[in-house]
Amino acid sequence: MRNSMKRSVVTALALLLSAWVLLSCQKDSSGDAANPSTEPDRKALLTQWADSVVKPGYKGFNDKFSVLKTKTTAFTAAPTTATLTEARQAWQQAYVEWQKVEMFEFGPAETVSLRNHFNIYPTDVAGINRNISAGTYNFELATAIPQQGFPALDYLLNGVAADDAAIVQQYASSEKHRRYLTDVVNKMSETFGTVYSQWNGSYRDTFVNNTGTDASSSLSRVVNAYSLYYERFLRAGKVGIPAGTMTGTPLPDKIEAVYYKGTLPLQLATTAHAAVQQFFNGRTGRPSLRAYLDALGAKDSRTNQSLTSLIDAQLKTSYQQLNSLGPDLYTTMRSRNADAVASYNEMQKAVRMIKVDMTSAMSITVTYVDNDGD
Template sequence: MKKTLVSAFVLLLTAWVMFSCQKDPGSSTPDPSPSATPDRKALLTQWADSLIKPGYQRFDGKFAALKNKTTAFTTAPTTASLLEARQAWQQAYVEWQKVEMFEFGPAESVSLRNHFNIYPTDAAGIRQNISSGSYNFDLATTIPQQGFPALDYLLNGIGADNAAIVQQYAASAGHRRYLTDVVAKMDQTFGKVYAEWNGSYRDTFINNAGTDASSSLSRVINAYSLYFERYLRAGKVGIPAGTMTGTPVPEKIESYYLRGALPGQLATTAHAAVQLFFNGRSASQPSLKSYLDALGAKDSRTNQTLSGIINTQLDASYQKLNSLSPDLYAAIRSRNAEAVASYNEMQKAVRMLKVDMTSALGITVTYVDNDGD
């Protein structure tokens, strides 16, 4: 009996020692195993409520000011009302850079980007539209005759100076009507998108929490990667710098007619928005970065965290882009090698976002980029 009790005590003591070695409540050593199933719905909720809806709300405010100022200008064309309309256009254009990447869901359904920011604008087509008084902004042929680039021409490019522009509007009902119609079409198109996000689409978005091609996560990641690759890297820098053809074409820059500091500001604002979307507004809230970290995503070449090397590269590409300031148009003309270098830094980030990140997330890339790179 005594032997049996001793044996039982030894077994209990051994089990206690083994349990203590396996789990020390006071240990500061983290669990090396990442979560295999981070909360996708929490991520989608954070995107909807902290980035997308507030971003659209801020843009709506800037666009409302643009509507008011362009109405005041067409009602009474003066140098003062022109300058106020131009300033409102610049402010709304900068704010647009923060939401253009959201080309999924309602924005994709109405082709929001096509109605807002396809450049270079078709100045000859705009002049023909004004002359004939007949145009339909829903036709594919009129895509480059509307949106912010068309407003760039209408507010900055139809006369040699401010006085000539004002005189054109004072003398031409066709010009006044066209400017009014461009803004009205933008208002109508964006209004549909904004209303859906403030209606039922927000819940539809966050409840579609899978990873298949039709899921919200897949649609967001594809839109995000496409935006950085085609519309930021290529559109704002690569095409004007001639990286695909070997011949610079600075006239294809964004905000060609105003130029000055605005094209560079539009590009750097867009780049900053891309990185903000990756990291989120707060380290304590769900984001692409925290999602990748929860998956334990690593760079296969360096074994560093994938989110870390993505952020490092985005920092590097932003600095290269910002170095082209204050005049991106002048930089492309006189320092084109630096513009090409900026494009190349963004291209390094494209690989990380389009290949490494999508692979880690289990997302299939559903778009094709045909710029030859």
Template sequence: MVPVNPGTILILNEMVRTLFKNSIWIFLIVSMTGCLEDSKQSDNISEDGSSDRKEMLTFWAESMILPGYLEFDSHMETLALRANAFAASPNSQNLGSLREAWKNAYLNWQKVEMYEVGPAEKYTLRSFFNIYPADVAGIESNISDPTANLELPGAYARQGFPALDFLINGVGANDQAIIAYYQEQNLGSKRLAYLTKLTIRMDGMLSNVISEWNGAYKEEFINKTGLDIGSSTAGMVNAYVLYYERHVRSGKIGIPSGATIAASGVPNPDKIEAFYSEEISRELAQTAQKSFEDFFNGAAGSKTGPSLKSYLNSLGAKDPSTGKLLSDYINEQFVVIDTRLNQLTPSLYNQILTDNQPMVSLYNEMQKLVRILKVDMTSAMSITITYTDNDGD
């Protein structure tokens, strides 16, 4: 055996220890780098949330929006058929059937009016379907002139559900007078023609919207998963909040009661929805309110899916003043609004005339909800509100 210098042994041992320590450090560095990468990828998925939004957009499109439109379409087709039957034979039985179809279609409209995105926004469906009060003088003018252009903004209040309300409920003091209105020798046939023209036009516009949703637009809607202004989530949230602020809070309650800033406290009971069928005005508002709440909670008939509620929960969004989950806070405000709405008389017209304060109180509760949705919810979701107020908050 060759003798080994003790100094050499010490040097070798030191080299081994150094290599060992370096190996450990290299292993730790590599491991930590891998963990950081995994963590980074996981955080990106969580922060981006595009997969969650795609699931939500898919549920909205396939389980809420399109089925809602299809159900509404079946009622619109019935309305058009009943209008044709009444035009062919204006009698009390056909008038009653027409009114029933109009009411059912109007109630179903409340369930889809909030979906003013994509095709509905393109065709400005709301403007042609539900601008009230009806322009009575304009309707009579259009009856006299069959070539009148219904596409112009000035014609919005001469068509849609409010115009039909006038034509089947408001042209006479009773059924006999209404039927006589359509049997009048000089204008009777033109009046019937205008009535059927409006229902056919509405049914056709709705068919265009449904056709585009069934075509390329549905996939386009589902795949725009970002949060930028052009994304589907941002577009739907803006449409959703705007609808409630302008068309539920103000349109159904605030303007008729005089509670809005623009109304300056002066009640306008003649501006209620369904003025000539005032006994269903609360029911229309209740249907709209429930549909609005169902959309927030992802309630589509018997099933529940991804929603604004579940998305806010995934973000851990909380009400800044109470510390409650923001979705719970919103649902609590829904309950307050439902309670006050249900306490009103079926005729909002009579409610305003006899005791307007409950209408004003309801408006104030709806305004609280608008602030929560428009500020807290959109802030939590990193969504920009792109529309401007028309009467202030």
């Protein structure tokens, strides 16, 4: 009898314990349903970037660059003022399109140092002329970085002689000039082709599935590339250095497309800035940097206001200031230098928000070093 009662008590305790565990699990489950995680969907953001930003951007550039290759080939095959004009127009259009994708220096582009092969300026004219005379050169050498890409084409198509007739004559009479122009374009085609094919191959999935926030993650690489591009290559490269903000002396010869001049240098700069703004804001209802930061409730460190609203407003202000430097950026750097410095200063205001507050809110470590001295 005593043993029977003992077993009954043990059984009752076991049943009570089971009921308590079940009830606890139900409470936890209902709590999760009522308070779902607010962590932004990083994979959705990476997918949006890959499929709706990077790949279409590269396709647009590839289309323009293909025309450039065709037109330069036609020019070197038969140098005339007509073929020169067509090659030059194709160069302008491809150069403008490049501004929309240059910030994508991550993944395959970072691996092959795409920017180094495409847009380091001012170009090394003395080095280019030595290469042409020697007939031998290696575009992979560090010293050859400023002897290739769009800035080299600027010199080769616009500055190699005094006027169009002289440029045509130079190419008609010099096989070495024709070869160098061809080799510059072919090197660009080869380097970009590697990047383009990888994005259209397996790298897309690698990028999308690398969803962490550590330094090797896709998110970290994109955010660092974006911040670096805005700070060093847009703010400093396109405006600050030629405006003399680092030296105290205007250096207008350091702008992009310095041999072509006219309205093109400013068009390159404003196109690049617009691309930066578009990348930040994205499309309404789609994943973007702005939507990601809003989901995190990101605040400005100085004002405690919405970080995305302040970044968007500052980018708009800096674009307007940049656009006001027209129509001829080269002339503005010389005669209205204070306006160019003011443009740089407006961009600098956005640097802090992007490089400090945005990366902090996203738990991203800045992996590059600003070396422009400010």
